[in-house]
Amino acid sequence: METFLYILLIITSLTLMVIVLIQAGKGSGVGLSIGGGMSQTMFGGSGGKTFFMKVTTAVGALFMLLCLVLAVISAKNANSFSSVLGATAPKPVQAPGQPAAGQALPIAPAGQPVQPQPAKADAVPAPKPAAKPAAAAPAPAAQPKSK
Secondary structure, three states: OHHHHHHHHHHHHHHHHHHHHHOOOOOOHHHHHHOOHHHHHHHOOOOOHHHHHHHHHHHHHHHHHHHHHHHHHHHHOOOOOOOOHHHOOOOOOOOOOOOOOOOOOOOOOOOOOOOOOOOOOOOOOOOOOOOOOOOOOOOOOOOOOOO
């Protein structure tokens, strides 16, 4: 139902734009856009001015009514948030060197430990421990100044 109302709102807004653009300014009227005498025979003696004014009023009122109805519907649905992105579950983060979910673990021959898989090229290697600094010689003792 809500989708139908949105489609009807789009059609109404496009219709309203076309009707407003067909109408000319105050001085020229519809007669210049259609072609002089033809507008008077097609829409009557007033040249269609009252016809387009009535249609514009009706379509504008329908547009406002649809906007109000859709605002009320969306206010009722404000607490029930749904998103296309919420439908996908986040993928678990995998530690480097661990098999991906669903992969079988490697089987080692009996009695031998399983060697870990080598890290991928994009993985950051573990930092090497820093070498201990060499012991520095103790600083000489400060000598008292003589006067």
